[in-house]
Amino acid sequence: MGNENQRLESLQQLDDEMLDFARGDAGVRIHEAAKQIVEKFPNDLVTTSQLRALGFNIPLTKRYLEFTADALEQEPEPPPEVEKKTEQTKRPRFSASHRHDDGQWVVKFEYSGQNYSWIGQADNLKNAMIQAWQAYFS
Known part of the structure; x- marks a missing residue:
């Protein structure tokens, strides 16, 4: 895909920073997984749930997506909205x-x-x- 996939190129520019991103090789592994997703689906968002399905934990995926938001040309995912209880409890x-x-x-x-x-x-x-x-x- 080369020059056609700007997001992939932007991610590749962050390759050297991934060695120190997380303990062990987790930073490198999550970065490689994200690059594969962007390579296969250049216009799709990379989401926490996609990365979680590949075995990465929630804090790492959130941190990674925040760190790479500019390269991925996407905003970090907002936290899920919690429904507020509007009706009073029905139990004494x-x-x-x-x-x-x-x-x-x-x-x-x-x-x-x-x-x-x-x-x-x-x-x-x-x-x-x-x-x-x-x-x-x-």
Whole structure:
């Protein structure tokens, strides 16, 4: 492909810098893999997932793609977007419940943005929590 593949030529100019890029020969190996991808598919992006599939770890692939972004004529991959939870949790969140000396339980919990409190008799913590829930949602 020679002069037709500018990206490959730009990568080849970085060959000498790859010896010190990573421990052992990882820098050289990832660079050779990227050059092969660019040689076969001159117009395609080189991605983290392609390099991961060849056995390279995530930190190395990200560092390599950032280092070679200009030669590859591509922007480094942005981190994946994490979906933000927009709806409130549908499960109650109980605070630490405690038992008074007279055997009554104090149970507090939050559900759908509201706080609830219950005081009553129960044999154990589990039953106290169940009764607290049922007092409001039965």
